[in-house]
Amino acid sequence: MQAAHVIAVCVAEHNVCLLCVAVLRGLVETAKGAKAAAALAAKNFGETPGQLPGTGGDEWKALFLAARTYAVVSCPDHSLADLSAGDLCPLCQNPLGDEGQQRLRRFDTFVEQEVEKAAAVARSSAATAYRDFQQVSINFDFQGPLAEELAEVDSGLAARFATLQSVLAARKVGVEQAAGDKSPWEAVPALLDDPGDALMLRILIYLISHSCWTCAPVLL
Numbered sequence: 619m620q621a622a623h624v625i626a627v628c629v630a631e632h633n634v635c636l637l638c639v640a641v642l643r644g645l646v647e648t649a650k651g652a653k654a655a656a657a658l659a660a661k662n663f664g665e666t667p668g669q670l671p672g673t674g675g676d677e678w679k680a681l682f683l684a685a686r687t688y689a690v691v692s693c694p695d696h697s698l699a700d701l702s703a704g705d706l707c708p709l710c711q712n713p714l715g716d717e718g719q720q721r722l723r724r725f726d727t728f729v730e731q732e733v734e735k736a737a738a739v740a741r742s743s744a745a746t747a748y749r750d751f752q753q754v755s756i757n758f759d760f761q762g763p764l765a766e767e768l769a770e771v772d773s774g775l776a777a778r779f780a781t782l783q784s785v786l787a788a789r790k791v792g793v794e795q796a797a798g799d800k801s802p803w804e805a806v807p808a809l810l811d812d813p814g815d816a817l818m819l820r821i822l823i824y825l826i827s828h829s830c831w832t833c834a835p836v837l838l
Contacts, residue, residue, distance in 0.1 A: 656736075792807050
């Protein structure tokens with residue numbers, strides 16, 4: 619038995635602890651709220667008379683941002699919003715005219731408004747936290763020699779340890795599904811009902827790793 623197993627259990631529990639899950643949930647829900655606000659702004663913007671259906675939506679934004687990027691190449695001395703009526707449109711490459719110039723500026727103002735920026739920042743933060751959570755480990759390698767040594771201390775200890783591993787694994791899957799909007803957060807499996815069980819397991823592993831065999835049974 620290696621003392622590293624003690625650290626592995628602590629890390630696994632921490633990775634799906636109440637605080638870590640609450641932080642991820644907060645970021646996800648903030649992103650959803652910001653997205654809803656941006657969607658409402660896009661809806662109102664898209665209802666402006668004389669615009670094509672979908673204007674202000676995600677596909678339109680991708681097109682507009684691509685045009686803005688290309689404008690840096692085609693008109694290096696001006697930003698997209700600063701093009702004059704006589705300049706060529708980066709997309710259709712026809713003269714903008716007064717109406718086209720005004721439309722570009724209106725589009726640029728919409729994309730740059732605070733609600734859009736807030737939605738983008740919130741989405742990025744939530745996505746990063748979600749990817750990080752997917753990468754965390756909740757496996758403390760309960761198999762082979764470890765299981766055998768724990769069984770020598772107490773016949774029921776190995777089963778309790780396996781249960782802890784299963785609970786952490788199920789909780790991680792539940793959090794991922796909730797964060798991905800595939801199930802409600804309320805469906806995320808809870809941690810062990812009795813935190814003392816987890817603490818006891820860590821103490822027992824520590825004692826075993828330091829060959830304190832005579833002390834371990836006293837704690838059971």
